[in-house]
Amino acid sequence: MPSSDQMFVFDLPEQWYSLTGVNVMGVDSVSKFVNFEIDWLGILAFWAKPVIAIAIWYVIDHMILKLDQKSKFIERIFARYASDSKRQVVKQRVKTFRGLLTQVVRILSAIFFLFIVLDSIRIDLKPLLAGIGVVGIGLSLAAQNILRDFLNGLFIIIEDQFNVGDWVTIGSYSGTVEIFTMRATRLRATDGKLIIIPNGTIQQVVNSTKDFGVCCVEVGVSYDSDISRVIGVLESCGEELAGMYTNIIIDRPRAQGILDFRENDILLRVLAKTMPGEQWGVERALRMIIKDRFDKEGITIPFPQIVTHLPPMEESSQNGAGQDPQ
Numbered sequence: 001m002p003s004s005d006q007m008f009v010f011d012l013p014e015q016w017y018s019l020t021g022v023n024v025m026g027v028d029s030v031s032k033f034v035n036f037e038i039d040w041l042g043i044l045a046f047w048a049k050p051v052i053a054i055a056i057w058y059v060i061d062h063m064i065l066k067l068d069q070k071s072k073f074i075e076r077i078f079a080r081y082a083s084d085s086k087r088q089v090v091k092q093r094v095k096t097f098r099g100l101l102t103q104v105v106r107i108l109s110a111i112f113f114l115f116i117v118l119d120s121i122r123i124d125l126k127p128l129l130a131g132i133g134v135v136g137i138g139l140s141l142a143a144q145n146i147l148r149d150f151l152n153g154l155f156i157i158i159e160d161q162f163n164v165g166d167w168v169t170i171g172s173y174s175g176t177v178e179i180f181t182m183r184a185t186r187l188r189a190t191d192g193k194l195i196i197i198p199n200g201t202i203q204q205v206v207n208s209t210k211d212f213g214v215c216c217v218e219v220g221v222s223y224d225s226d227i228s229r230v231i232g233v234l235e236s237c238g239e240e241l242a243g244m245y246t247n248i249i250i251d252r253p254r255a256q257g258i259l260d261f262r263e264n265d266i267l268l269r270v271l272a273k274t275m276p277g278e279q280w281g282v283e284r285a286l287r288m289i290i291k292d293r294f295d296k297e298g299i300t301i302p303f304p305q306i307v308t309h310l311p312p313m314e315e316s317s318q319n320g321a322g323q324d325p326q
Contacts, residue, residue, distance in 0.1 A: 049120040057113035061106055068102040092163035096180055099164060100157070103181060146183070148200035153182035156199065162207050167277065169206035170197055212250060213279030215272040217286045220265030222302045227266065231255045233297055234270050237289045241272070244285065248278045253286065265302045 118125060155161075162168050166177050168187070173195045175187030185202065187195040221230050238253030253272035260267040270290075274282050294301060 046121075050117040053113050053116045053120065057109060060109055064102060064106055064109070068098065092165040093160070095165065096157070096163040099180065100182070145198070145200055149184065149198050150182045151200075152202060153180075153185075153199040156180075156185075156202070161205050162210070165277075166210065167208045169208070170202055171204070173197065208279075209276040211276060213274045213276050215249075215253065215270075215274050215279045215282040215286060217270045217283055217290065218259070218267060219270075219290055220262065220267050220302060222265060222300045225266070225299060227258060227268075229297075230268065230299055231257060233293055233299065234268065234290065237286065237293050238270055238272065240289055241282065241286050245274075245278075245282055248275050248282060250274060264304055 115125060118128070162177055162180075164177050164180055168174070168177060170185070170187070173187055173189070175189040175193075175195055177185060178188045178194070179186040182199070184199060185197045187197065189195060219234075221227070234255040235253075238255065242249050242252045249272055251273035253270050256269045256271060258266055259269050270286065272282060272286070291301075293299075
């Protein structure tokens with residue numbers, strides 16, 4: 001076993017020893033003979049700062065996630081000062097901004113502590129930042145689609161095209177906006193499928209839950225029905241529906257009258273203005289009410305039928321049936 005004061009030969013530069021906490025006792029610039037002893041306290045002191053910085057970043061990042069999960073009271077505070085028709089919209093808007101703010105704070109926190117760690121291990125940040133600037137210019141030229149995604153996501157937020165929780169149709173896809181980031185929009189379809197759409201590819205958006213919803217129920221009746229009586233029954237059904245959903249229906253349902261004369265029936269329509277996102281449930285309830293009332297009133301809802309007419313059999317063929325040919 002060599003003693004602690006034994007002479008060793010190394011080809012490593014002197015800076016390496018200062019970075020690793022080695023206490024250099026003497027250096028011969030010609031022969032590079034080094035007489036050293038390991039300073040364990042120096043090593044611990046050198047790595048303590050970056051380790052502590054990483055631990056603090058980890059704790060802060062988890063605290064940000066916990067606060068984001070428990071900050072729903074902020075949505076209630078903003079919604080409290082909004083009107084009844086705008087309350088759900090305000091909640092969704094605040095939820096969207098809350099998700100984006102959480103992402104931005106997490107990214108900035110990670111970058112801040114990354115610089116602290118690099119500085120603590122004595123890495124010069126000036127050439128690193130200059131290199132990042134050059135790389136950023138190159139990436140901006142090569143990753144134009146990513147920049148387009150971010151810019152389009154920014155305009156979606158500024159123009160308030162949709163928020164988290166809205167039911168939208170983007171291209172040929174429809175679903176509830178589950179997650180929105182500056183990079184992509186995630187939709188959840190009715191069958192549970194997750195649809196991820198880059199923001200740069202979004203050209204047209206159909207938002208079915210913006211500001212208010214419209215309950216639209218169309219029903220066909222037979223041509224021999226008393227249309228005035230049928231419209232009166234539909235108005236009565238609308239009044240019954242309005243009594244069931246007083247906090248959801250904004251404007252009471254109204255029967256529009258005859259819309260079209262179709263091949264098999266006369267088309268009528270009932271419209272009602274509802275809170276955003278509630279129109280589909282109201283439509284289902286109205287259809288059930290109309291079906292029950294039509295059955296009680298004896299109003300027929302026609303449906304396609306096929307009637308087959310068979311030609312009468314000729315008498316000669318009947319008489320000749322069963323006779324043997326001569």
